[in-house]
Amino acid sequence: MNRTGLFIALALWLVIGVVFGLYPELDLKLASLFFDPDTKTFPLKLNGYAGFARDAAMWISWALALPSLIALVVKLFRPDRPLMVSGRAIIFLLVTLTLSAGVLTNLTFKTYWGRPRPVVVTEFAGDQQFVPWWDPRGDCARNCSFFSGEGATAFWTLAPAALAPPAWRPVAYAGAVVFGIVTSGLRMAFGGHFFTDVSIAGLVSFLVIWLAYAMIYRWPRTRFSDEAVDAALTRLAWPGYRLRQRWLGQETGPAPSV
Numbered sequence: 001m002n003r004t005g006l007f008i009a010l011a012l013w014l015v016i017g018v019v020f021g022l023y024p025e026l027d028l029k030l031a032s033l034f035f036d037p038d039t040k041t042f043p044l045k046l047n048g049y050a051g052f053a054r055d056a057a058m059w060i061s062w063a064l065a066l067p068s069l070i071a072l073v074v075k076l077f078r079p080d081r082p083l084m085v086s087g088r089a090i091i092f093l094l095v096t097l098t099l100s101a102g103v104l105t106n107l108t109f110k111t112y113w114g115r116p117r118p119v120v121v122t123e124f125a126g127d128q129q130f131v132p133w134w135d136p137r138g139d140c141a142r143n144c145s146f147f148s149g150e151g152a153t154a155f156w157t158l159a160p161a162a163l164a165p166p167a168w169r170p171v172a173y174a175g176a177v178v179f180g181i182v183t184s185g186l187r188m189a190f191g192g193h194f195f196t197d198v199s200i201a202g203l204v205s206f207l208v209i210w211l212a213y214a215m216i217y218r219w220p221r222t223r224f225s226d227e228a229v230d231a232a233l234t235r236l237a238w239p240g241y242r243l244r245q246r247w248l249g250q251e252t253g254p255a256p257s258v
Contacts, residue, residue, distance in 0.1 A: 001162050001213040009210070013203045017134070020196045024132030027194040031118040034189040040125035042118070042191035050186060054150070057183040061101075061153045064160045068093045072233075079237035080252075087229025088216050093159055096212045100205040101153040106143075114138035115146040119191030133196035148193045151201035154183035159209045180205075 020026055036043050044050045071085035072094065083090070113136040120126035120140075128139040133146055157179055161172035184198035215222040245252040 001210050001218075005206070006210050009203050009206045013200070016196065016199050016203075021132060021134050024130075027133070027196055028121075028123055028130060030195045031124065031188065031191070034191065035118075035124050042124070042189065044186075045119075045190035045192075050189070054183070054186050054190070057154055057179070057186070058150060060179070061157055064157060065093050065097050075230075075233050076237045077241075079234040079241050083226070083230045083233070087226040087233070088224070089163055091229060092163070092212055092216050096159045096205075096209050097153075097156050099212075100156050100208045101149055104204060104208070105147060105149040105152050105201070109147055110144050110149060111142065112136065113144055113146045114140045115144050115194075115197075116140045117145040117192055118188075118194055124191065133194070133200065145193055145197050146200075147204065148184065148187055148197045148201040150187055151180065151184040151193065151198035152205045155180035155202035155205040156209070158206060159212075162209065162213055 034042050034044060068085050068090040071083055072090050075081070075083050115131050115133065115136070115138045116126070116128040117140070118124055120128045121130040122128065123130055131138040136146075138144065155176070157176040158173065161169065161176040164172035180202050184193070184202065187193045187198055188195060217223055242252045
């Protein structure tokens, strides 16, 4: 998560955006590689093994976030106990996953950006008109193509990779990138997304992760400690914990000062 990675991501974003903006037919040509004109379908979407691989990719991604989510829930229920996972890791992983795979995709672009998916455009036996990535005026009404939520989730694995031990971090980054590319390739093969949908999803996830990492771990003005997160969660959850203890007939004092 250094400046070199940021510059590479921004350069890729610029190249992909400009090239596919000027020549949007490239998206159709890449999608056509997975389309069978004889059956007028994307055959791989009917393959059970490929479908399982798609589901497994999402299970893997969410499994990487699960320890942080469990630690947060336990802390909110038992604020008298220390966090089981690094406080900064909890904030970093859950916030980046929520933003990249939730807010910026499903709650924002996929809701208001009416780009149809490949499987429904006229070039692939559908009934909707193809539009380039930059045009939100497509015929799709909901859960649209731009940009890919599953692609963003798969590339989000760069976040836990950023927390790997330094010696293993390059391998973790490489694994996350390969994982994102394979998962995104499956979405294209199923006719679910165009190349620009999945590539921009990956770049959005990277930029969210890069910025969050810098704010939490690197920049002196914004970074904070694990102890500060633990203390803040203790103060937040203590009133509810104290009330529960009273119901159980056990008196509990004010939140411990840290």
